[in-house]
Amino acid sequence: MKKNVLVIDDSLPIRYLLEAVLSRKHKVTSAGDGLSAMAWLTKGNVPDLIITDLQMPNIDGWELIDYLSTSNLYQQIPVIVLSGIINSKETFQNKHYDNVRGILTKPFDPVMLLDKVDGIFDNRFMYVFS
Template sequence: MMKKKVLVIDDSNPIRLLLEAILSRHYTVTAVPDGLAAMAWLSKGNNADAIVTDLHMPNIDGWELLEHLSNSYLYKEIPVLVLSGEVVNADPSAITARYSNVQVVMQKPFDPVVLLEKVAHILNGQLTASIS
């Protein structure tokens, strides 16, 4: 069986490496530093079964990325897990309500076991919007 693909977007190299290490045992992971690189990757015909993204990044930040993904015919069905330290300043339920593809909003620092569970649930279609 082919592994599902997860696109990880975070401008912090240590966080990207950590997420890659956690997720790559179960999924094929592509990790990029910002929304611009993510959109470039997607526009080359690549596809992801799920996206894990930070909100605060250079170039195209997570908010702009979410806006683009949710308004895109090609990408609006890709489930998204928002993983950010910025969630404290935003109402997570407002994020999941505004962006239909956002399934989970998680706060940094995060528990790797919980993150893996949330990604698995997203990919299996067993999760509807939750906040951790």
């Protein structure tokens, strides 16, 4: 059964790229910002993984991760941050974002991202940082 991945990025080309790469193995839902993602989640949808950018209009990635990590419904969903902002593993650990399982910096290798996503689903990777 295909896993459901929620992709959140304000860049339409990035969303299209992620959908093209991930949809071969997974069901992909995309949103252009955190507000749209939150609306989708509040309709009872629960993805198996969330991939989010940090800099977005309306609700940015930081606010979204804050909400997810404090929500009883969503705090167990693994999150991969895919962003042009260079952050370290320690930044997320210091904020106690236990659900952030990976940080990938743009530009990224789509094949490598797919491998990391599959690794999280297969429990091969606990954390993914590059």
